[in-house]
Amino acid sequence: GQNIDQPTEMTATEGAIVQINCTYQTSGFNGLFWYQQHAGEAPTFLSYNVLDGLEEKGRFSSFLSRSKGYSYLLLKELQMKDSASYLCAFVTTDSWGKFQFGAGTQVVVTP
């Protein structure tokens, strides 16, 4: 079957680094996405990985290992505005648009 897991909550200090892990199980894996969702707002797209390795976008980086069914999102130089829920989601080869989302990791940034 299909499954996706990520931690419920993480707390880190402003200026620090936080790594949010995501593990998944599926057949026909065809890419993994990361989204940011502030309370009361819509999720916004952060990154996409389909090949193994690290993708860097400014303060945010995302890593994928297909053989391990594992991804992480790395947030560097944390700012208070980074306090949000971070969702990982995968898609499979049978449909581009059917995203399977994790429950989200609530990141709390403290002063």
Next chain:
Amino acid sequence: SAVISQKPSRDICQRGTSLTIQCQVDSQVTMMFWYRQQPGQSLTLIATANQGSEATYESGFVIDKFPISRPNLTFSTLTVSNMSPEDSSIYLCSVQLEGRRGSPLHFGNGTRLTVT
């Protein structure tokens, strides 16, 4: 990106009534989807809204409960019928601008529904 307008943004409804949620996109899109996000849980796909044909529903969701319209490439509605408190949730319209691998979903701001 696209501007996705969803309304109402929130509503409080009585048990047994129905609510229709509208989703308007500022550009033509092939793929439109309706998701539900219950408190503390992940986004769950309800159905894919197909233009010119019936929506495709995911396991656990049926047309009688969640009828969907897609009259053109920029607009869709989702109706939550015969509501019960278990339907209290955030309902999100989403679109995929390109029908290709790696094309992300873009979401409307959601409709926060409370059923009393």
